[in-house]
Amino acid sequence: MYRIGIDVGGTFTDVTLLDSQSGKYYTYKLSSTLNDQSEAIANGTRETLELYGVPVEHIEYFGHGTTVATNMIIERKGAKTALITTKGFRDLLEIGRQVRPSLYNIMEDKPEMLVRRSLRKEIDERIVADGSVLRGVNKEEVRALIKRLKAEGVESLAVCFLFSFLNPANEKEVEECIRQEWPEVYCSVSSTILPEFREFERLSTTVINSYLGPRMKMYISNLQNRIREIGVQVEPYITQSNGGVMSIGSTVQTPVQTALSGPSAGVMGAIYVASAAGFPDIITYDMGGTSTDVSMVRGGIAEYTTKRKVCGLPSGVPMIDVHAVGAGGGSIAYIDNAGALKVGPESAGANPGPAAYGLGNVQPVVTDANLVLGRINQHYVLGGRLKIDASLSRRAVEKQIGGPMGLGAEQAAQGIISVVNSNMARAIRVITVEKGYNPSDFTLVAYGGAGPLHAVHLAQEMGIRTVLIPPAPGALCALGLLTADVKKGYVRTALTAFEDASPQLLDSYLAPLMEQGNQWLASENVSCENRSFHNIAEMRYVGQNYELQVEIPSRQLTQEDVEKMRQDFFHAHEMNYGYYNPDAPVQFVNLRVEAIGRVVKPNLAELENVMTNPAQALIDTRSVYFEETGSIACPIYDRAKFGRCERVDGPCIVEQMDSTTVIPPNTWFKVDIHGNLIVNAFPGEPEDGGDKDED
Numbered sequence: 001m002y003r004i005g006i007d008v009g010g011t012f013t014d015v016t017l018l019d020s021q022s023g024k025y026y027t028y029k030l031s032s033t034l035n036d037q038s039e040a041i042a043n044g045t046r047e048t049l050e051l052y053g054v055p056v057e058h059i060e061y062f063g064h065g066t067t068v069a070t071n072m073i074i075e076r077k078g079a080k081t082a083l084i085t086t087k088g089f090r091d092l093l094e095i096g097r098q099v100r101p102s103l104y105n106i107m108e109d110k111p112e113m114l115v116r117r118s119l120r121k122e123i124d125e126r127i128v129a130d131g132s133v134l135r136g137v138n139k140e141e142v143r144a145l146i147k148r149l150k151a152e153g154v155e156s157l158a159v160c161f162l163f164s165f166l167n168p169a170n171e172k173e174v175e176e177c178i179r180q181e182w183p184e185v186y187c188s189v190s191s192t193i194l195p196e197f198r199e200f201e202r203l204s205t206t207v208i209n210s211y212l213g214p215r216m217k218m219y220i221s222n223l224q225n226r227i228r229e230i231g232v233q234v235e236p237y238i239t240q241s242n243g244g245v246m247s248i249g250s251t252v253q254t255p256v257q258t259a260l261s262g263p264s265a266g267v268m269g270a271i272y273v274a275s276a277a278g279f280p281d282i283i284t285y286d287m288g289g290t291s292t293d294v295s296m297v298r299g300g301i302a303e304y305t306t307k308r309k310v311c312g313l314p315s316g317v318p319m320i321d322v323h324a325v326g327a328g329g330g331s332i333a334y335i336d337n338a339g340a341l342k343v344g345p346e347s348a349g350a351n352p353g354p355a356a357y358g359l360g361n362v363q364p365v366v367t368d369a370n371l372v373l374g375r376i377n378q379h380y381v382l383g384g385r386l387k388i389d390a391s392l393s394r395r396a397v398e399k400q401i402g403g404p405m406g407l408g409a410e411q412a413a414q415g416i417i418s419v420v421n422s423n424m425a426r427a428i429r430v431i432t433v434e435k436g437y438n439p440s441d442f443t444l445v446a447y448g449g450a451g452p453l454h455a456v457h458l459a460q461e462m463g464i465r466t467v468l469i470p471p472a473p474g475a476l477c478a479l480g481l482l483t484a485d486v487k488k489g490y491v492r493t494a495l496t497a498f499e500d501a502s503p504q505l506l507d508s509y510l511a512p513l514m515e516q517g518n519q520w521l522a523s524e525n526v527s528c529e530n531r532s533f534h535n536i537a538e539m540r541y542v543g544q545n546y547e548l549q550v551e552i553p554s555r556q557l558t559q560e561d562v563e564k565m566r567q568d569f570f571h572a573h574e575m576n577y578g579y580y581n582p583d584a585p586v587q588f589v590n591l592r593v594e595a596i597g598r599v600v601k602p603n604l605a606e607l608e609n610v611m612t613n614p615a616q617a618l619i620d621t622r623s624v625y626f627e628e629t630g631s632i633a634c635p636i637y638d639r640a641k642f643g644r645c646e647r648v649d650g651p652c653i654v655e656q657m658d659s660t661t662v663i664p665p666n667t668w669f670k671v672d673i674h675g676n677l678i679v680n681a682f683p684g685e686p687e688d689g690g691d692k693d694e695d
Contacts, residue, residue, distance in 0.1 A: 001020045001021070001058055001059075001060040002017055002018060002019055002020060002054055002058050002059055002060065003017075003018045003020055003059075003060060003061040003062075003063070003482045004016070004017050004018070004045060004048070004059055004061070004062055004063070004482075005018070005062075005063040005064070005065075005265075005478040005479060005480070005481030005482040006041050006044055006045065006062075006063070006064050006065070006478055006481070007064075007065040007262055007265055007266075007475070007477035007478040007480075007481060008032055008037045008040065008041065008064075008065065008066055008067055008068075008262070009032060009067070009262060009288050009289065009290070009477075012029050012030065012031060012032060012288075012289065012449065012474075013029070013030050013031070013032045013033075013037075013040040013041065013044050014027065014028075014029055014474060014475040014477060014478040014658070015027065015028040015029070015030075015044040015045065015048045015475065015478055016472065016475045016478035016479045016481070016482060017048050017049070017052060017054065018479070018482045018602065019602075019605075020060065020602055021602075022602075022605055023602045023603045023604050023605040024605040025472070025479060025482075025605075026048070026051075026052050027472040027474070027475035027478070027657065027658055028044060028047060028048040028051060028475075029449075029474060029475065029657065029658050030043060030044050030047065031351075034071070036222065037066060037067070037068060037219070038219065038222045038223040038226045038227075039226070041064065041223065041226065041227070042226035042227055042229065042230055045227060045230060045232065046230045056230060056231035056232060057231065057233070059232055059233075059234060060234060061234060061237070061482070062227065062232055062234050062235070062236040062237065063236070063237050063238075063239065063245055063478075063481030063482055063484070064223070064236050064237070064238055064239065064481065065238075065239040065261045065262045065264075065265040065477055065478070065480075065481055066219075066238060066239070066258060066261050066262070067261070067262055068215075068216060068219050068258075069212050069216060069255055069256070069258045069259045069261070069310075070259055070260070070261075070262075070310065070311065072211070072212055072215055072216075073114075073208070073211070073212070073259070073310055073311040073313065074311050076112055076114070077215070078114065078211035078212055078214075078215055079155040079156040079186065079210070079211055079212075079213065079214040079215055080119075080153060080154055080155045080156070081114060081115050081119070081154070081155070081156045081157070081158060081207065081210045081211045082115065082119040082120070082121060082149045082152075082154045082156070082157050082158070083115045083119065083120045083121065083157075083158045083159075083160070083203075083207060084121050084122075084123055084142075084145065084157060084158070084159045084160075084174060085120065085121070085122060085123070085159075085160050085161060085203070086122065086123065086125060086126060086161045086162045087122040087123060087124045087125070087126075088122065089122070089162065089199075090117070090120035090121065090122050091117070091120070092199065092200055092203060093113060093114075093115060093120065093200075093203055093204065093207060094110075094113055094117070095200075096200055096314075097200060101312070111312050111313070114207050114208065114211045114313070115158070115207055115211075119149070119152070119154065121145055121149070123137065123138075123141065123142065123145070123161075123170075123174065124138065124141065125137050125138075125161060125170045126162065127161060127162055127163040127164060127166065127167050127169075127170060128163065129163060129166075130166070131163060131166030131167040132167070133167065133169060133170065136169075136170065136173070137170050137173040137174055137177075139173065139177055142173075142174050142177040142178075143177055143181055146177065146178060146181045146182055147181070150181075150182055150185075154185070155185070155186065155214050156185065156186040156187070156188075156210040156211065156213055156214050157178060157185055157186070157187045157188070157210060158187075158188050158189075158190075158203075158206045158207045158209070158210035158211075159171050159174050159175060159178075159187065159188070159189040159190065159206070160189070160190040160199075160202060160203045160206045160207075161190070162199060164189075164190055164191040164195070164202075165190075165191060165194075165195040165196050165197055165202065165493050166493075168189070168191030168192075168195070171189045171190065171191045172189070172191070174189075175187060175189050186210060186213040186214045186217070187210070188206050188207075188209040188210040188213065189206070190202045190203065190205075190206040193205055193206045193209050193254065193256065194206065194316045194317065194491070195491060195492070195493070196316065196491045196492075196493045196590055197493045197495070197589075197590075198316070200314065201314045201315075201316040202316060204313055204314040204315065204316075205256055205314070205315050205316045205317060208256045208259070208310065208313060208315060209254060209255060209256040212255040212256060212259075213252070213255055216251065216252060216255035216258075217252045220238075220248045220251060220252055223236060223248075224236070224248070235247060235248055236248055237481075237486075238251040238258055238261065239258065239261040239262070239264060239265045239480075239481055239484060240257040240258055240261065240264065240487065240488075241257060241258065241259055241260040241261060241264050241308075241317065241318070241319035241320065242257070242264065242304065242317075242318045242319060242320060242487055242489060242594070243264040243265070243267060243268045243302055243320050243480075243484060243487070244484055244485050244486055244487020244488070244596070245481070245484045245485070245486055245487070246486060246487070246488060246524065247524055250488070250520075250524070254317075256310075256315060256317055257317055257488075259310040259315060259317075259319075260308070260310070260319050260320070260322060262477055263286065263293040263295075263320070263322040263324065263477075264319070264320045264322065264480075265477040265478070265480035265481050265484065266284065266286045266293065266447060266448070266476055266477040266480055267284050267286075267295050267297070267302050267320050267322065267480065268302075268480035268481075268483060268484045269447070269470075269476040269477060269478075269479040269480025269481075269483065270282060270284040270286075270297070270445040270447060270470070270476060270480070271284075271297055271300055271302065272479070272480065272483040272601065273445070273468070273470045273471075273476070273479070273604070273674070273676065274297075274443065274445050274468055275300045276603075276604050276674055277468060277672055277674060277676050277678070279443040279445070279466070279468060280297075280298075280299050280300045281297065281298050281299065281441060281442050281443065282296075282297045282442055282443045282444070282445045282468070283295070283296055283297075283428060283431070283432065283439065283442045283443070283444050283445070283464070284296075284297060284445050284447075285424070285428070285444055285445065285446045285447070285448075285451055285455060285458070286447055286448040286451060286476075286477070287327070287328060287329065287424070287446075287448040287449075287450040287451040287453075287454060288328050288329070288448040288449060288450065289328045289329045289330040289347065289349065289449065289450070290326070290328040290330055290331075290347040290349065291324050291325065291326055291327065291328050291345075291347075292324065292325050292327045292328060292423075292424050292427060292448075292451075293322045293323070293324045294322070294323050294324075294424070294427045294428050294431055295320060295321055295322045295323065295431060296321070296431045296432060296435075296437065296442070302320045302321070303320070303321040303431075304318050304319065304320060304321060304536075304549070305318070305319060305320075305321040306318050306319070307546075308321070317489070318489045318592070318594070321431070323427050323430050323431050324427075325344075325345070325423055325424065325426070325427045326344040326345020326346070326347070326423075327343065327344050327345070327366075327420050327423045327424050327427075328344070328347055328366065328448075328450060329354075329365065329366050329367040329370075329449060329450035329453075330347040330348040330349055330353065330354065330365050330366070330367065331343050331344035331345065331346070331347050331365055331366050331420060332344065332346050332347065332348055332363045332364070332365050333363070333364045333365065333366070333369065333397075333400070333401055333416045333419070334363065334400065334401075335400075335401065335404055335405065339405075341401065341405065341415050341416070341419055342419065343366065343416055343419045343420045343423065344420070344423065347365075348361050348363065348365050353365075354367040354368045354371075354388075354393065355368050355392045355393050355395070355396035356368055356371055356388040356389055356390055356392050356393045357386075357388060358388075358389055358392055361396075362396055362399075362400070363396065363400060364393065364396040364397045364400050364401060364413075364416065366416060366417070366420050366450065367393075367450070368392075368393035368396055368397055368413075369393075369397060369412075369413035369414075369416035369417050370413075370417070370453055370660075371388070371390045371393040371394075372390070372393050372394050372397050372409050372410060372412075372413035372625075373410060373413050373414065373417070373624060373625040373626075374622055374623050374624040374625055374631075374634075375453060375624055375653060375660065375662050376453070376660050377655060377660070378390040378622070394409050397409050397412050397413050397416070398412070401413075401415070401416065410625045410630075410631065413625070414625065414627050417454070417457075418627070420454070421454055421457055421458050421461060422461075424454065424458055425458060425461050425462055428458075428462055429462075435575065435576060436574075436575040436576065436578075437575075438463075439462045439463055439464050440462075440463045440464055440465060442464065443464070443466045443467070443468055444458070444459045444462075444464045444466070444467045444468070445467075445468045445470070446467055446468070446469055446473060447469075447470055447473035447474070447476035447477075447659075448473065448474065448476075448477075448659075449473075449474040449658060449659050450659075451473055451659070452469045452473050452654075452659050452660060452661035452662065452677075453659075453660055453661070453662050454662070455467045455469065455661075455662075455679070456662060456663065456664050456667055456679055456681050457662075457664060459679075459681040460664075460681050460682070464681060465680070465681055465682050466678065466679065466680065466681065467677075467678075467679040467681055468676050468677070468678055468679075469661050469669075469676060469677035469679065470676055471639075471674070471675040471676060472656075472658055473658065473659045473661075474656075474657075474658025474659040475658050483599065483601050484599065485596050485597055485598050485599050486521070486524050486526055486596070486597030486599065487594060487595065487596050487597070488517065488520050488594070488595050489592060489593070489594045489595075490513040490514075490516050490517055490592070490593045490594075490595065491513070491590055491591070491592050491593075492509050492510075492512070492513055492590065492591050493589065493590050494506075494509045494588050494589070494590065494591050495587065495588070495589060496587060496588045497542070497585065497586075497587050498539075498562075498566055498585070498586040498587060498588065499585075501562060501588050502559075502562075503556075503557035503558055503559060503561065503562055506537075506552075506557055506562070506588070506591065507556070507557055509591050510535060510552070510591055510593060513591070513592075513593035514533055514593050514595075516593075516595075517533060517593055517594075517595025518531065518595070520595055521595050521597050524597055526597030526598075530597055530598045530599075531595070531596070531597060531598075532596045532598060533555070533593055533594065533595060533596065534593075534594040534596060535551070535552035535555075535591070535592065535593050535594070536549050536550070536551065536552060536591070536592040536593075536594070537549070537550050537551075537552050537565055537588055537590075537591055537592075538550075538588070538589045538590040538591075538592065539565070539566075539569045539586055539587065539588055539589065540586070540587060540589055541573075541581070541584050541585065541586055541587075542584070542585040542586070542587050547589045547590065548569060548572040548573060548576065549572070549592075550565050550568040550569050550572060551565075551568065552565065552591075553565070566586055569586060570582060604674045605674070605675075606673050606674060607643050607644045607671070607673060607674070607675050608643075609643035609644070610643050610644045610645070611642060611643040611644065611645040611671070612645075614635075614637065614642075614645060614648045616641060617637040617638050617639070617641035617642045618635055618636070618637060618638075619636055619637065619638045619641075619655070620635075620636040621633055621634065621635055621636060622634060622636060622653075624651065624653060626651060626664055626665055628664065628665050628666070629651070629665050632651060632665070634651050634652050634653055635652045635653075636652070636653045636654075636655060637652060637653065637654045637655065638654075638655060638656070639654050639655065639656040639661070639677075640656060642654075642671045642675070643671065644671055644672065644673055645670060645671040646670050647668055647669075647670055648663070648668060648669055648670070648671075649668045650663035650664055650665055650666065650667045650668055650669075651663060651664055651665045654677065661677060663679065666683060667679060667680060667681055667682075667683060668680055668683060
């Protein structure tokens with residue numbers, strides 16, 4: 001039996017087919033169909049099964065990572081949404097908080113609201129700060145409002161009242177009226193979507209969910225129909241921003257959970273591959289066609305956050321802490337008004353793509369720079385399925401960058417690479433140095449179509465000794481879909497002073513959340529023996545405005561466990577802010593429960609053959625330009641021909657269908673038992689980690 005995972009990116013759609021018994025997996029890549037992502041998904045599924053001779057009835061699992069939600073918000077193409085909120089608070093959505101992303105830019109436009117002001121409606125109700133009902137809901141007022149909204153062509157409703165996280169009674173009454181008067185309308189209520197304090201973030205998250213809901217429901221329906229047409233009978237699972245997957249039914253209810261679906265799948269794939277290779281502490285580095293996403297993983301566990309924004313809009317749902325920059329293979333290079341060379345964030349995308357595609361783009365992009373330097377195959381990509389013209393890349397680099405700056409084509413192209421590498425290095429510093437971590441303590445796991453091209457030079461710039469290139473780096477996100485557990489998070493605000501937080505009190509907060517999680521896992525058909533829970537407390541010093549997450553040590557808390565949580569908070573505070581005060585009062589803010597349905601993860605296939613001579617994989621030699629050496633003749637290897645190998649010296653290029661790996665001068669790599677390239681970026685220094693099976 002086989003499992004199939006499909007990740008849709010801005011440029012390419014990646015397909016991974018995994019043999020559940022042997023652990024072998026196969027990859028395929030095709031251009032994305034951005035007008036309807038399900039078209040490329042269906043085509044990719046059919047073509048992959050045909051290519052590898054797998055009957056469609058042998059598919060036992062279908063996982064999908066999507067950018068539909070993100071694109072809807074970016075392009076403002078979601079549903080016509082109305083907001084029902086507490087009287088006097090309809091402008092909260094626009095007021096937000098005092099933090100301004102461009103404080104000194106007087107020309108900055110405010111982002112377009114997902115709900116226009118005329119559709120933000122108020123109800124004369126009020127829950128007060130202790131959770132008691134000051135004014136209940138007038139159902140006649142609600143029914144009249146619903147009729148007006150229905151007449152205005154509204155497609156979706158968001159309901160968010162003050163302090164509903166303490167007492168959802170008024171929200172539930174309004175929800176019941178909506179179900180009676182307008183049962184077909186899509187509706188989100190904040191006490192269900194995000195029952196925690198901070199009204200702006202709760203409001204924003206609820207509105208995003210309603211804005212996405214109807215269109216996501218339509219997309220899911222199209223996806224189901226398309227894959228059924230080609231014979232796939234299993235229901236697809238969708239990746240969430242927290243790195244887990246959920247059924248399509250849960251996705252339709254809470255589409256806000258999928259806002260960062262694609263990047264999280266890549267992180268889970270990187271954890272799976274790197275852990276099997278013996279590297280638990282990693283920096284994931286995903287460079288695609290449009291952007292680069294980086295994140296930090298310690299002990300095989302990804303860093304999570306609830307403070308991320310989705311296209312500038314606050315979302316309080318748990319997400320893997322991925323930091324993104326506009327630096328991809330399609331990022332356009334240009335000279336700004338001050339004469340400086342810049343790269344990105346604007347991208348040429350899949351169509352017209354790089355100048356080398358010959359589809360009309362004359363602006364050089366990062367891929368064009370790599371072509372000029374000889375680092376990418378000069379005639380084709382995607383294993384020969386996409387023909388390219390490297391002379392068009394040279395012409396674009398010379399005309400747009402080299403000529404104006406007085407540089408030759410190679411020097412101009414190297415400048416483009418240096419600039420984009422610096423942009424990506426800054427992103428890695430954000431997730432490591434700025435949080436008190438040394439990048440050299442981690443292994444860089446490079447993936448995405450463009451990641452292996454830049455990974456070793458980037459590692460050298462950051463002082464990272466070891467780089468791991470997975471067997472199919474261009475399709476690692478799709479592999480992550482096949483190894484992700486079923487997950488859903490639950491939260492309870494519990495503003496409690498540490499001195500008052502007895503084990504019994506904390507358990508009383510956690511127990512209902514875990515029961516909700518159990519019920520949800522049952523609805524997802526997860527057996528009892530495969531269920532587990534990951535519990536987190538968010539703590540802060542009294543008076544602080546932000547919390548830090550600490551692990552809740554056990555299911556049945558003791559006083560020692562509670563004290564350990566305080567010590568863990570001190571440690572986290574010191575790591576993030578450089579100090580802690582053991583005498584200052586501490587309080588619990590939120591308690592979180594993550595319900596997990598464990599998926600059986602197949603063991604990765606092992607390479608059977610051992611190579612003693614890398615020349616067995618040699619397919620060509622070409623001139624490649626490196627800043628350290630200038631142009632130099634480099635061996636070109638076919639990665640598919642490599643077996644386990646102890647050492648291959650650079651400079652060299654390793655080509656494969658979905659990516660190209662650059663091994664610079666004075667570095668070397670080995671091929672481990674699972675087919676990973678383990679690159680030593682600083683020869684002469686010992687490697688850390690790595691698989692032990694080769695000894």
